[in-house]
Structures are given as C-alpha cells and as structure tokens.
Amino acid sequence: MIPASYRWGELESGETTIALTSAHQHETDDLNGEVRMPQSSHERNPIEVCFDYSDVDSAYKNAVENGAVPVSEPEEKEWGQKVGYARDIDGIVVRMGSYVNSSKAHH
Numbered sequence: 001m002i003p004a005s006y007r008w009g010e011l012e013s014g015e016t017t018i019a020l021t022s023a024h025q026h027e028t029d030d031l032n033g034e035v036r037m038p039q040s041s042h043e044r045n046p047i048e049v050c051f052d053y054s055d056v057d058s059a060y061k062n063a064v065e066n067g068a069v070p071v072s073e074p075e076e077k078e079w080g081q082k083v084g085y086a087r088d089i090d091g092i093v094v095r096m097g098s099y100v101n102s103s104k105a106h107h
Contacts (some may be wrong), residue, residue, distance in 0.1 A: 060084040
C-alpha cells in the first residue's frame with residue numbers, strides 16, 4: 001500500500017519499472033487533461049506510457065519529428081526529473097523523463 005502522503009510508488013519488474021499513481025494528479029491533469037474512468041466494460045482505460053532517457057530533449061525532439069503531437073516540452077520537475085509529454089498516433093500520452101536516483105516511492 002502506498003501511503004496517502006506519497007504521489008506515486010514504483011514496482012521493479014525485471015528490466016521494467018511499473019509506476020502506480022492516483023487517478024488524479026494536478027501536474028498531469030493540468031497538462032494532459034483529467035483521467036476519465038470507463039463507464040462500461042466496452043470503454044478503454046486511459047493510460048500514460050513512461051520511458052526514461054539519458055537525453056530527454058533529444059528523445060522528445062525525435063518523437064515530435066516522427067509524428068508525435070507535442071503536449072509539453074521537457075522541463076525540470078520539483079522531484080529532480082526532467083520530463084516532457086507527447087501524444088502518439090493513437091492519442092496515448094507518452095511521458096519522456098530522465099532517470100531518477102532516489103527511493104522507489106516518492107513524496
């Protein structure tokens with residue numbers, strides 16, 4: 001269980017890190033729109049895909065040059081990560097962030 005005071009937690013799964021967040025976070029709601037929960041089993045859950053890069057600016061530029069729709073250019077966040085957002089051709093939000101060297105659950 002992630003304590004209520006934490007913004008998110010991470011689960012290591014081999015080479016993949018799975019981040020668990022609340023449905024609403026002001027830093028993503030303001031950028032990408034609020035999460036809309038499915039009203040029936042026929043609706044798809046909204047998701048955000050996150051990738052870590054050593055050079056976020058280059059990754060963001062490459063994504064946009066290859067058809068991604070810009071949402072938010074990379075910028076430094078208060079938790080020490082540089083993050084940029086774009087939408088892929090299916091409208092899925094892709095978060096491109098720098099590596100973070102800290103505990104697996106964050107305030």
